[in-house]
Amino acid sequence: MASAVDIYRFSRLESENDIKNFDCGDQDLNDFFIYKSLLFTQNLLANTLILNDTDNTVAFCSLLNDKISDIETDKNLWRKIKKDIPHRKHFRNYPAIKIGRLAVSIIYQGSGIGSEFLSTIKQLIINNNPLSAARFLTVDAYPEAIQFYIKNGFRPLLNEYRSRTMPMYFDLITLI
Ligand SMILES: CC(C)(COP(=O)(O)OP(=O)(O)OC[C@H]1O[C@@H](n2cnc3c(N)ncnc32)[C@H](O)[C@@H]1OP(=O)(O)O)[C@@H](O)C(=O)NCCC(=O)NCCS
Numbered sequence: 001m002a003s004a005v006d007i008y009r010f011s012r013l014e015s016e017n018d019i020k021n022f023d024c025g026d027q028d029l030n031d032f033f034i035y036k037s038l039l040f041t042q043n044l045l046a047n048t049l050i051l052n053d054t055d056n057t058v059a060f061c062s063l064l065n066d067k068i069s070d071i072e073t074d075k076n077l078w079r080k081i082k083k084d085i086p087h088r089k090h091f092r093n094y095p096a097i098k099i100g101r102l103a104v105s106i107i108y109q110g111s112g113i114g115s116e117f118l119s120t121i122k123q124l125i126i127n128n129n130p131l132s133a134a135r136f137l138t139v140d141a142y143p144e145a146i147q148f149y150i151k152n153g154f155r156p157l158l159n160e161y162r163s164r165t166m167p168m169y170f171d172l173i174t175l176i
Contacts, residue, residue, distance in 0.1 A: 004113040005120045013048040022057040024103035046100045059104040066098035073157045096136035140165035
């Protein structure tokens with residue numbers, strides 16, 4: 001079966017023309033995409049990937065550099081993360097790429113598009129990132145989206161919410 005990424009146009013946001021009608025049901029995310037995403041790109045603050053059909057934006061995801069660090073991670077979990085990395089004693093931070101914002105249009109939610117989009121992005125990071133390494137993908141997940149991220153292989157970094165979101169991570173080495 002063809003995936004959403006084959007059906008819709010997958011690209012990096014480059015101009016205003018790439019921004020089509022979009023409503024994911026969350027005003028902050030809508031406003032970011034429509035009014036701020038291009039400014040973030042132009043100011044080197046975040047890149048936005050998009051899935052478009054002819055008239056609508058189906059999904060968008062903004063990405064920026066990040067790290068996970070021992071002081072912001074649950075102690076037991078940090079031990080577990082370090083065990084998977086050689087020379088673990090020497091590092092207090094590991095490189096990551098952060099999902100700044102991810103949303104699927106309300107018309108398309110719940111049909112697997114968010115998961116397919118996320119899988120494509122994970123593969124792109126692994127295959128097309130020759131300049132800088134990133135071991136983890138991170139996100140500060142909205143409470144209502146935590147199940148979505150768990151289903152897509154993410155785990156919480158903490159046992160509690162931070163500023164009403166849950167910091168979560170995905171280990172990209174599991175895809176190699
Ligand atoms: C969260 C979001 C990106 C998921 O994309 P999607 O295309 O709807 O997700 P999928 O169809 O791939 O869903 C896969 C799983 O995620 C979970 N899920 C998806 N949407 C959910 C929702 N609104 N509430 C709870 N769980 C949800 C379900 O467990 C689902 O599994 P199932 O199909 O076995 O039930 C999308 O619903 C969205 O944009 N929501 C509004 C904005 C938002 O919350 N963004 C996340 C910010 S951190």
